[in-house]
Amino acid sequence: MTAPDLECTHLTKRFGDTTAVQDVSFEVPPGSFFSILGPSGCGKTTIMRMIAGFLAPTSGDIRIKGRSVLDVAPNKRPVNMVFQHLALFPMMNIAENIGYGLRRKGLPKAEITRKVGEVLERIGLPDIGARKVDELSGGQKQRVAIARCMVLEPDVLLLDEPLGALDLKLREHMKIELKALQAAFDTTFVYITHDQSEALVMSDNIAVMNAGQFEQVGSARDLYYRPETAFVAGFVGDSNRWRGQVMGVSGDTLQLRSENGLELRGSCHGRRLARNDTAEIFVRPEAIRLGHSAQDVSHFDNRLSGEVTSLLFNGAASRILMRPESGGEEIEVTLPQSGEFAHLDRGAQVHIGWSSDQGSCFAAGTA
Incomplete structure (x- = not known):
């Protein structure tokens, strides 16, 4: 049986007397789009930071492709992360931005050029490598930020409310773009958001989170038509x-x-x-x-x-x-x-x- 790309078991995180995440367990199958949906302060960003390795859980385990990563440093984990503020380097052109992680790994220049060209093709922007960041639209910047992560071939891509800084029309467009990109790369996406529309449109499965715990995990249809708790009924739709x-x-x-x-x-x-x-x-x-x-x-x-x-x-x-x-x-x-x-x-x-x-x-x- 194929191991999940990501498995969190009895994950708990406490900050002093405050419990931010309480006994959360879930699995994300290979190549799927999984969202954690909840209001601000519910603990969803804490979960993502634990998966990325920026925070150590108080208890529980995190496994990627069947292997525990609790003792693996953030820069050694087979994950990458797209933040709300994309953090593209304005002094570099697009090809240099995308190839930054490959250069840090010490890959030969020819191989970096080839990999950057391939990933630009896959995001549908093959001719922008020489352009500067401030010459791109908001949607193009989003795709470049994802390309910069995907060129490193992570097992899991974490996305921390990446559409939050966009205007409404562009957010609507990027919801469709993100789902298409996830399918094109066939990589597991774990997405956190407080915007139910984003989660419902893009996700194969959604975890609705409240006060440090998962209220319900299921498909968008399950959550909408068969809520299991009053919180889910009131929060979703x-x-x-x-x-x-x-x-x-x-x-x-x-x-x-x-x-x-x-x-x-x-x-x-x-x-x-x-x-x-x-x-x-x-x-x-x-x-x-x-x-x-x-x-x-x-x-x-x-x-x-x-x-x-x-x-x-x-x-x-x-x-x-x-x-x-x-x-x-x-x-x-x-x-x-x-x-x-x-x-x-x-x-x-x-x-x-x-x-x-x-x-x-x-x-x-x-x-």
């Missing part, structure tokens, strides 16, 4: 969220009376909840359907009516906010791109409905 008292549980379906008096149903998805427990239901805006009348949504087990209070225009991802006439907070609903509901105005009266299996239920206080 957008959700409507209600808190209240459990009025009853039948099979996997939970009935909840929200703090604002709404009667709602959701799915426990195998989690144990009982009558009188305090629980929360999370429902995605796109799971909610619009209707002109109560009859239009009568087939759903959750049905509400109310007034459109705001239009949140964002092209294909446009949404409305609807305030239920029975009270409570505004509910976010995704607008269809065409049809009779594509152009709702503020003040319109609408009916909404969704199925209980579209609501994920958790014990309150677990987020």
Whole structure:
């Protein structure tokens, strides 16, 4: 059986009385794109610095291709790292930047020239070797920073929020570029970010991290549609969220009376909840359907009516906010791109409905 490119086992890091990473274990298969997603301060950068060798774990093990690297110096580990601030050398041209690590290794000049030329071809910039860093666009600089790492042929490439300094449009473009580059080099990428869109778009698997621990590890689809914790449900994607008292549980379906008096149903998805427990239901805006009348949504087990209070225009991802006439907070609903509901105005009266299996239920206080 092929060993994972990266395996972390019971990884823990303490700084005095503060535990930054607590008993984290995960594997990254060869040639995959693995992301660690979480808010600032959750411990994801600490994990990356331990993998790179800049920090020693308090306990646990880090193995690359089956071999522990705890006793291996950072410059001897088969990993390389791309930082948010790319640290390209402005006094060197692009070919010199990319070949810097090879020169440090003492490779012959002819071999360096050949390897630099090959990696420039692979990143789609074959003719820029003689140009200066300040002559490149932001996206080109990103590719050069990756090329400088990949020319050293690491087993694992670590990327520490490398898109954070880019403008929005370029970030969107570079998400696709990074995934394509990872496939082109067939190298394992470990990527850390607080931006869920980056992780969802690029990753084969994602670990959602909170307060030093992994809440859930899985594919983007698993995290989005089957969150295992309230934190994941609230952090990954957008959700409507209600808190209240459990009025009853039948099979996997939970009935909840929200703090604002709404009667709602959701799915426990195998989690144990009982009558009188305090629980929360999370429902995605796109799971909610619009209707002109109560009859239009009568087939759903959750049905509400109310007034459109705001239009949140964002092209294909446009949404409305609807305030239920029975009270409570505004509910976010995704607008269809065409049809009779594509152009709702503020003040319109609408009916909404969704199925209980579209609501994920958790014990309150677990987020």
